[in-house]
Amino acid sequence: MQMYEAGQIYDLPDSKGHFGPYGGVFVAETLMYALDELRREYLRLRDDAEFQREFQYELKHYVGRPSPVYHARRLSQHLGGAQIWLKREDLNHTGAHKINNTIGQSLVARHMGKKRVIAETGAGQHGVASATVAARYGMECVVYMGSEDVKRQASNVYRMKLLGATVVPVESGSKTLKDALNEAMRDWVTNVESTFYIIGTVAGPHPYPMMVRDFNAVVGKELLEQMPEVIGRQPDAILACVGGGSNAMGVFHPYIQERGVRLIGVEAAGDGIASGHHAATLCAGRPGVLHGNRTYLLQDEDGQIIETHSISAGLDYPGVGPEHAWLKDSTRAEYVAATDAEALQAFHTLCRMEGIMPALESSHALAHAMKIAPDMRKDQVLVVNLSGRGDKDMHTVATHSGIEL
């Protein structure tokens, strides 16, 4: 499948939100009006210079952008191959890339006159980022979180509450991210006039995959400028973890037309893809319809969505953003997977070698970089999008190491 001819501008999605056969608006009629309204408003604001200035101001002064790129010299030396650079999204306010998108969406919400925002969250990072911006702009905030995740991410639950948000544990289904998303959609359909739904990843019905990507694309745009400054050229490859895929899409998108740069998405292989306990949607799933878009899904032969497993709650999702599905089919991006054990090892290695504690999500991308770097030349360069910091994961890591905190 050819994505675009040489010289042609990559301009997906189309006006209906399609990335090739993926994306679209697969929702009940009850949500159509809200999505139409959001699409119209977002398309207007996207071209509005004042809105973009406001967004850039917040990114600079509230989030602390641009985030630096950092040469992980000791790690690179230790691996003995390609040079590893880290795009430091972990240094953002709230500790992850998620804030880029929640700032953007809450500004859209303000322009639409919505006083209440809702969000779903898995690891809690998007919930924290949503609660943060709700506090920042004085909006009511309700966060839906699977009850399993509430247990796994107790400190983030407390952070959200400190920020004034209401956290609603979701008991249905597998009690994880996908169920939180179902519940948030139900809230939205019921309170559609007063409420803005801040989706945390590049999935869901159009315009969400496009809008979330646009807000996170600041990461890739910065990198496009930073790499020539630090190494005199663009890197050989960019690696990012993929659950729903928002940090990966943010860093990949500005690079789609930089054909010399390999784009590598790293999914969660859990206990190994062969074990069946994983969340590697693009590696092991097949296309279907869930949560408002057509994309790759982890599903059984009857089309029921299956429960996923990953050590990192933020990657524990049976779908993936539709643009990733398209980038996979078109072969512009490659998708691989790293196991829980590999991610944990990468986590410990980065702590010890660089004094940086990565989120377990980001550790998956790092694990794959550590896998391929030794076989590459020393003058080759890999950029790992270090999408978040790992403080939130200390309990998980301790438990896996047999330590009680």
Next chain:
Amino acid sequence: MSRIPETFELLRRKSRKALIPFITAGDPTLAHTVPLMHALVDAGADIIELGVPFSDPMADGPAIQRSSERALKQHTTLEGVLEAVRTFRNDNTATPVVLMGYANPIEAMGVERFARAAAEAGVDGVLVVDYPPEEGSELLQALKACSIDSIYLIAPTSTDSRIREVAQAASGYIYYVSLKGVTGAGHLDLDEVARKLPLIQSQIRLPIGVGFGIRDGETARAVSKLADAVVIGSRLVQEIEASAPAAAVDKVRTLLGGIRRAMDE
């Protein structure tokens, strides 16, 4: 050939309104589904909406979600649901059956294979909650080729242009969602229904059923004064949930019978 137009025509001649109950196939088990369908007909159902369980029923409230979970725990599949319709047709060739569900299980079977299997089983209509007209054209064509009606939702928030789009694709009847929310939510606003229905009727020449939020005979009766059909789902599903499996059939018959009488008063 779908039995739906003929059913509405017969009702019109008798000046009666249609009663359309919804149950989830496979809840409490698939063995109960056919007896439940016959009980619904005994109690006065004119059309049966049969839910195809899905793991992520985004547009449904907690009652129908739980019923889906119960059905899936029993390993209810789309094939199994079609088998239930086939069995129902051994004893009932008159009552239209509409399958209601989500896109993914249908896509997993393949839309054309599904349409043929549904027609062969005796299905009259299909409502796929997350296939709006602009995304579901492949299934729409496949169903048309098999003479199965495509039922669509219209919401209180649907604009005139959306209603026209639905009108292009819809056949059988229109399902008007009587409130902003999910199935089984709060109370419906009768004034809003009364205001909206003429707007829809001016654009779509199909019977209109009203559902989402109808919980008792009184509301059913009020809605039947305005619309061509009354759809009741969550309330029945709750009755099934609250009953011992062996008692579910009788409980549902009694409940729906009361609603029918209230409508016909």
